[in-house]
Amino acid sequence: MNTIVAPSLTTPSRKENEPLLTLDRLSVSFETPDGTVRAVNDVSFEVAHGETLAIVGESGSGKSVTGQAIMGLHRKTNGTVTGSVRFNGRELTTMSERELRHIRGNDIAMVFQDPLSAFHPYYTIGNQIIEAIRLHRPVSRRVARARAVEVLDFVGIPSPGTRVDEYPHQFSGGMRQRAMIAMAMVNEPKVLIADEPTTALDVTIQLQILNLMVQVQAELGTAMIMVTHDLGVVGEIADRVLIMYAGAVAEVGEVERVIAQPAHPYTAGLLGSLPRIDLPTQRRLEAIPGSPPSMLMPPPGCKFHPRCAFRSEEAGCFTTEPQLTPHAEGRSVRCFLPLTPKTTARDTQEPSRDV
Ligand SMILES: Nc1ncnc2c1ncn2[C@@H]1O[C@H](COP(=O)(O)OP(=O)(O)OP(=O)(O)O)[C@@H](O)[C@H]1O
Numbered sequence: 625m626n627t628i629v630a631p632s633l634t635t636p637s638r639k640e641n642e643p644l645l646t647l648d649r650l651s652v653s654f655e656t657p658d659g660t661v662r663a664v665n666d667v668s669f670e671v672a673h674g675e676t677l678a679i680v681g682e683s684g685s686g687k688s689v690t691g692q693a694i695m696g697l698h699r700k701t702n703g704t705v706t707g708s709v710r711f712n713g714r715e716l717t718t719m720s721e722r723e724l725r726h727i728r729g730n731d732i733a734m735v736f737q738d739p740l741s742a743f744h745p746y747y748t749i750g751n752q753i754i755e756a757i758r759l760h761r762p763v764s765r766r767v768a769r770a771r772a773v774e775v776l777d778f779v780g781i782p783s784p785g786t787r788v789d790e791y792p793h794q795f796s797g798g799m800r801q802r803a804m805i806a807m808a809m810v811n812e813p814k815v816l817i818a819d820e821p822t823t824a825l826d827v828t829i830q831l832q833i834l835n836l837m838v839q840v841q842a843e844l845g846t847a848m849i850m851v852t853h854d855l856g857v858v859g860e861i862a863d864r865v866l867i868m869y870a871g872a873v874a875e876v877g878e879v880e881r882v883i884a885q886p887a888h889p890y891t892a893g894l895l896g897s898l899p900r901i902d903l904p905t906q907r908r909l910e911a912i913p914g915s916p917p918s919m920l921m922p923p924p925g926c927k928f929h930p931r932c933a934f935r936s937e938e939a940g941c942f943t944t945e946p947q948l949t950p951h952a953e954g955r956s957v958r959c960f961l962p963l964t965p966k967t968t969a970r971d972t973q974e975p976s977r978d979v
């Protein structure tokens with residue numbers, strides 16, 4: 625395996641003690657013919673250098689929109705963004721598109737669920753990686769091509785010197801995903817956002833790709849935001865986990881603590897329905913009764929209350945939206961009645977259904 629060579633251009637040095645990436649009350653909404661979709665609401669978190677933060681939640685909870693908003697991609701989908709995203713001390717939400725282009729794919733890179741969407745079908749994989757390099761580095765095509773072969777080799781593409789000249793459709797699904805990881809890492813980003821990078825792949829390939837992501841991270845010291853449905857993956861690779869529900873942070877904290885002692889009933893429900901890698905995707909997370917709320921018309925009060933076994937009128941769950949509140953060391957939870965060691969994850973399996 626080749627080592628990844630240091631980039632020829634360096635990014636501005638960070639301010640000491642400041643987290644690499646800070647989201648502060650980030651909200652994203654979309655105007656649709658049916659009304660305003662509030663996809664992400666007041667999401668705040670930090671990611672430190674080299675850290676892995678996993679974002680977990682059901683379909684539609686706002687995970688991808690959060691990742692896309694960090695990259696400024698909502699600008700292409702007419703999303704309205706409020707709040708702040710700071711990277712290395714610089715505000716990204718108000719940055720011009722031109723400035724942001726220097727950061728995208730260079731300092732912050734993204735790996736998507738569907739690698740076909742990341743590659744243009746008419747250009748070879750090699751040409752697209754070469755373009756990605758030359759967009760950010762003043763190097764010749766020859767040097768960039770050598771670098772493209774090097775990263776394709778690193779991600780395990782066989783005969784990279786030949787395959788570099790092939791088109792995306794000539795690669796298998798797993799190989800395309802590897803190639804996308806190669807393209808994302810080629811400029812040695814400080815932050816890699818991986819949006820369910822393994823969902824479309826079969827089980828053995830999933831494990832290989834996850835191992836590859838961990839390897840990339842170890843090699844480059846990259847911070848990673850890993851969006852996943854799979855709490856099994858979280859336990860394996862993440863330092864901290866952020867549980868999203870209905871566009872908001874339900875709970876965030878160190879992985880071991882959250883998994884050992886979930887404080888939000890939703891987290892406990894997810895853990896009770898720990899997805900199994902041997903089951904098809906659509907059979908996962910089925911143990912939490914009910915379905916996530918509509919982001920067009922979310923319920924009043926706590927957005928999770930219609931599905932919650934612990935909801936209480938006295939606590940205000942039906943009428944008042946709880947705020948994300950510090951709960952225990954390094955942990956925050958958005959719940960009026962956070963679980964304690966006496967309440968177990970099993971208790972959340974059968975919430976009363978009189979809603
Ligand atoms: N461009 C858009 N216009 C309108 N609504 C959108 C747009 N993009 C996303 N949404 C809505 O925002 C909500 C959050 O979507 P998002 O894609 O972030 O979910 P997710 O958590 O990534 O789900 P999944 O696990 O299925 O990928 C959904 O209700 C979705 O329909």
Ligand SMILES: [Mg+2]
Nearest residue numbers: 687688689819
């Ligand atoms: Mg998504």
